[in-house]
Amino acid sequence: MLELLLILAVVVFLVSKLDKHHFEQASEQAGLRPTPGTPKSDEAPRPTLRLAIEGTQRPYLRSTGFVKGFGMNPQAVQDIRVYARLGALEHIPSAIVALLQDLYQRGTAVGSEMMELLFHGRALKEGEAIYFALIEATPEPRVIAFIDRLRTA
Numbered sequence: 001m002l003e004l005l006l007i008l009a010v011v012v013f014l015v016s017k018l019d020k021h022h023f024e025q026a027s028e029q030a031g032l033r034p035t036p037g038t039p040k041s042d043e044a045p046r047p048t049l050r051l052a053i054e055g056t057q058r059p060y061l062r063s064t065g066f067v068k069g070f071g072m073n074p075q076a077v078q079d080i081r082v083y084a085r086l087g088a089l090e091h092i093p094s095a096i097v098a099l100l101q102d103l104y105q106r107g108t109a110v111g112s113e114m115m116e117l118l119f120h121g122r123a124l125k126e127g128e129a130i131y132f133a134l135i136e137a138t139p140e141p142r143v144i145a146f147i148d149r150l151r152t153a
Contacts, residue, residue, distance in 0.1 A: 051081045054093065057081065057082060066148065066151065067133055072133060079133075082131050082132050084124075086123065099145075100145055111146045113147040129149070132144065133143050
């Protein structure tokens with residue numbers, strides 16, 4: 001039994017010492033190709049995307065799990081910005097209002113509260129905030145806006 005463990009340890013050691021080039025050569029010869037979703041080692045990693053929305057701030061969140069309630073995968077969230085000042089649409093900065101209307105036209109301003117804010121005179125209440133979430137999606141990332149309770153760390 002000890003001999004088998006020793007042989008196994010030697011095999012694992014030898015396999016770990018083989019460089020990646022040998023594995024690539026062997027997989028090409030065997031007709032195996034890397035899966036399309038797997039990035040090649042010589043490709044540069046994608047830069048981390050960040051939102052820059054004037055009048056918003058980046059919240060300190062323990063987790064992004066609350067975005068599931070708005071139809072988003074928490075693991076796909078790249079960045080979140082928040083606008084948390086009370087008031088009706090007329091009191092919200094024009095850049096944010098224009099962005100919200102554009103996102104609504106694209107179908108990414110979600111929730112009944114968002115529609116009420118944009119079209120029915122609803123004001124942003126105490127303890128609420130407008131969230132802008134940057135989601136990694138194909139073919140390109142997208143921004144989703146929604147209203148939820150203000151989350152603090």
